[in-house]
Amino acid sequence: MTDGALPGAPKPQRARSFALAKRLWREQITQHKALLAWATLLATITAAAASGYGVVVQQASGLLENRDPSVLWLAPALILGAVIVRSVSLFLQNLATNRLALAIMRDLQIAMFDRLITADFQRLEREPVGAIISRFTNDITMLREGLIRAANNLTRDFLTVVGCLIVLFWLDWALTLVVLAVLLLAGHPITVIGKAIRKRSGDIQDQMGDVSSFLEEGFSGARMIKTFSLEDWSQTRARGRFQQRFELLLAMVAQRARIEPIMEVAAGVALAVIFGFAGWRALNGATELSDLLGFIVAFGVMSSPIRALASLSGVLQEGFAVLDRVFALLDEQPSLTEADDAKPLALTGGHVRVKDVSFQYEPGVDALSHITLDAKPGETIALVGPSGSGKTTLLNLIARLYDPREGSVEIDGQNIAQAQLASLRRQLALVSQEVTLFDDTIKNNIALGKLGASDDEIIAAAKAADAHDFILGLSGGYDTQAGPKGSNLSGGQRQRVAIARAILKDAPILLLDEATSALDAKSEARVQHALDELSRDRTTIVIAHRLATVRKADRIYVLKAGEIVESGDHDSLIQESGLYAQLSALQFADG
């Protein structure tokens, strides 16, 4: 270890920025080679035209000094020529760099979406939806701005500065060295400010994610907030977050605002030096006036891109902070993966066996411990138990949304951890009390059960789910929009649409989380009828809340604190007078 860094220690910021920029270049920017070449060419033309101003002025002044009449047409022509070339190339370059930045943002968004939509369920559950959305909106906007500024400044402005410096050296190398020394002195504080901005920028993006998830939660819980009169409470919470945002952004702006004055002072000092140094030499006859004029014009042209480059360091640091987040997301590895030699699940009847399964969400805390259960083809198995006993977790393990820590889940004798995920999920239909409908037509919502299903198949599924009549009663029939999260439908209607979707899927194994939400008696009867229809001839594992369901079940497993404490049919469990008998007395009292 020559640099004294500890193994595994975070890289210094500069090395990290370099690595991020290199990766962005390799993975994203070079995907658009033609656009990149075009933008660079235009930036070079723009820069050359700008740095040419100094030469034009120097030549024109020389002609004037010699009283050469050609100055009358040559000087304006050269200046106009340079202006026109610069304007046109500036316009085209702006278009090209924006296009490049937008294309990179599009590609990053696609890559982020692909990564997230295929990520583990556990990972998706961990991050609030608002924070995920903020990655696609706020992060990407910041990155786009940074990239456009970088693309413009790093090429055009950097080349302009280089061009001007060449002209300056050509006109007066000694003076140029003095000016450079002044400007380099200003570079140090700007680097320090850039580092501070980078640190804050990461915090700002995290906080934006927090604000977004707060907004998402707040507005999706509008019904609760209104009925509990929680508007004031909500406003207070919102104010706190917006205030925090205000303070974070203000601190950032205060950092950024220091850059301009530093550059202003540096430019002023440089100009003073130019006049002092050059004036002294002009008085001694060592400098021509035309050279001095040319020098001042070239310096003037150079100072605006130098300022832009200085403020760019802040923007770049913000961009790097976001880029860090984006690449960290793209590098996430799913923990739940498909084995290399995974085979499609070959279904013979839909026999589900859970063998000695244990699972933990938090290390050291068993959410499920040594669970063994058996659901033979066509059987209905009921899971019953107090809240938090692990029923939902068990269904999630069967759907392989999580992998068990110990033990295995088998379907028709095949360990699902060794089967191709898509083939496993094809054999399962999950109907949860939390219905997911999209803001699309009812027809399309049902068709998600089997993409490409014919209208006849969709209608048959809706009929079996007892949804056909209510759908026909809607103004647009099957083409009625379900509204955001299905808000145009009633709770019972939403559930029947979800059941129709599961019927259309026609999977041999049904995982059912029975609705506990208060549907009115008529609505509940219809949903129940639809569920009975769905579970016929399928292996059904149901989190049961109704007496009718448990009575009908071939076997009931009673869970308590992640363990199966009793199993058997309704009558035998009642006779045992254990937990089931107690739960049954409480829970199914009405039945």
Ligand SMILES: Nc1ncnc2c1ncn2[C@@H]1O[C@H](COP(=O)(O)OP(=O)(O)OP(=O)(O)O)[C@@H](O)[C@H]1O
């Ligand atoms: N995503 C999670 N992260 C951490 N712990 C979790 C998570 N989901 C559930 N748990 C914990 O695991 C245990 C089992 O939860 P689970 O949701 O499976 O219970 P349940 O029997 O379905 O409860 P309910 O009937 O109330 O829906 C609980 O103690 C719960 O707090």
